[in-house]
Amino acid sequence: MEKSGLAEFNVKIVESCLVPPCLPLPRCTLYLSNLDNQPLVRINSNALLVYEGCENALADPAKTIREALSKVLVYYYPLAGRLRKKEDGKLQLECTGEGVLFVEATVDNSLSVLGDLDKLEPSFKKLLFRFPSDTAIEDVHPIVIQVNHFVCGGFVVAVSFQHMVCDGRGIGQFLKGLGEMARGYVKPSIEPVWDRELLKPGNISVHDLESTKEKIETLVWQARTKVLEISHTQNVSISFAVDVKRSFNPPLPNGYYGNGVVAASAQTIAHDVINQPLSYLVNIIKKTKISLTNEYLRSIIDTDRFSSNIYSNQANIILSDWRWLGFDEVDFGSGSPVNISPIYWNENGPNISNGFVFVHSPKRKFDAFKAIAWMPSQEFNLLEIEIKAIINKYLVNGSRC
Template identity: 35%
Template sequence: MVSINGAATFKVSRKTPELIRPAKPTPHELRILSDIDDQDGLRFQMPLVLIYRHNPSMVGRDPARVIRDAVAKALVFYYPFAGRLREFATRKLVVECTGEGVLFVEADADATLLQLGTLLPPIQNLRELLYDVPSAAGVVDCPLMLIQVTRLLCGGFVVAWRLCHTMSDAAGILQFFTAVGELACGAARPSVLPVWERHILCARYPPHVTMRHPEHDIVIDTKRTNIPHDRTMRHFFFGPTEISTLRQSLPPHLHNCSKFQIVAACMWRCRTIATFSHPSEDVRLLCVVNIRKRLNPPLPEGYYGNAIVYPAAVTTAEELLKNPLHYAVELVKKAIHEATDEYVKSVVDLMVLRGRPNLTGARTYLVSYAKGFEEVDVGWGKPAYGGVARGGVDSFPRAVSYFMPFKNSKGEDGIMAPICLPPKAMDVLVDELQKVLLGRSSIASAL
């Protein structure tokens, strides 16, 4: 085997892909998606990964069979996942609940968990761990989920799956896979039953936009910046020491900011310095916000559709860089706070009035906090890694970083922030992070 970025290349032997249908008959019906679900920016397949260690108490049990059976049982409750998307007039997406099923691939790898390399995104050898079925790569008229279970030589295994983001956000798919885990462990039904109710997040009649939504502004990238292909990803750990240092630099009224807000603001500012934005041009930070409890009334428990918005912090590159960190933190806090019930209704109406637009791309950095997947137990205990398969997307014009909870080698809990940049820009970002932390270098140590 040849070592590549701390991982070993390996071969995977796959069985023929099959369709997992619901374990019991389910209704054949049409189910409308919300106007949040079918926006342009969510019409793609997202890969996620759960990696499990060998568990001596599970010897003799086949993880592929256990998960296959549990998915079939879960699809009885979540039967729209077994259907297919259809596109109607005005690009409106609807699920036809056909019961055709989700794709499932059973595989074996000639590698151990240790040979997978560092268990952080981007997961090495993802092409081996998640089969790319050409006919299932789109959104309309194809399976809405693909799952591959790969057994490892050490007794561990990998569950990699790709889902249509149009159907669910991270919280929704976590709810589904938590149900799979419960059913795999012997439960008769999920502890949280799924709720559809997508009409709650459909546009008012008549639709009317009542607030500013700079996250959907049409921005021309006048410089036609092109990020080179020779990009590198590094991971930055913000533990108790780093968070405390950053928090102490803030004025008293910002000391109650969340860790996510502080880290997001810090990475936004450092990334802007590293990418050399023109001083007079606007730069944006978009934060993915779960709005389940922000609506009035809140969304019902069990809602597994997309319930996210992307409030934007906007300023010029000059203002962001000449001001201390607390300026960026203030902007981030304000943007997240503005994601109110009226804000959500306004952005839903905007989707209908403007043809379901994508997010602004130029000079935009989007951050999300993907957590909860590290708790999914399918019978072998908590995963060694659970979360996104890639740490983000940093191809021009928009960059995305998926933050995640992480425990370092000292046992300290913190936030891991992956970011992808060209080498020279990465060097600038690392240097700036060190300056922010008054010379501390631990934050800039790639794992």
């Protein structure tokens, strides 16, 4: 939720450097698939991983992570390269071996200044190195890592990655591998697979997609539509990423860290979203997922026809579920993160004004989760009221949904 900043702290950059793989690797140019080049993923994604100080805390987290980074890049060597544009405008990756941008910083406060990351404070931007918005894609590193030391002994690892190079599960796999190398592993437990050629047009066959959980998505869709007071006759939609890695025949191999998702959008009029029972909306979402047939998937990959306007339409809600990406399993030697949060900012503030991200609650409290939204505080307060009312109607009172 966007709110004017109350959490103020100073961040001092100690060192900024490029970390290359610790072994020399051959230079080459790698193919990026149409799924890597789709408009949906031509974005920069950012995450904050929070680690408390404890008895077995790392003496020097930045040094440990930096040394582990040089080792894990031997296996994830494309991430030490740079994106390049082809004549047709599509991207490919040049393995230059230049390295990952690594930043070490200190913070003049304790982790308590962050709270539970429930409020999107402008000061949080200081925890993450960001290239200027007008930086050419060739000059933006695929991965940037900033390690922030807090005076309490805790630290925050901020990760920025180009979604065109790997999807959410892919970056989660990379970070888990980085943590394993920090803990003394000889190699990552899951060996990474590049092999984007597997998704070259004409090379694929697809199984039918499996259905997933829809009730949480439906609840948020209904509540937000009510809060925005959208005209009852207006079309509204809910967009979400569908992982299709296991739907290919044969499935993409274990360790594949390229983009394996496509966007799906369920649509109806605002009146039905607000007034119909949740079961009605769940069925709409299920039918949308079923419509992603093997013929459809083959078609969009072969012909490169992807939706590109989901971020611009305020009547559209975009949902992303980070609970299954593996971020909560990233252990650099002192345990898993106690909190995880996305952070999206441009020069004027949050840049995904119609987005919601589901993450695990801090320290996995009560086996719950939280939804992070980018919207003004007043609207968010109304959203909370609507969500509680819907939960009370369908769960507490035992009504059918």
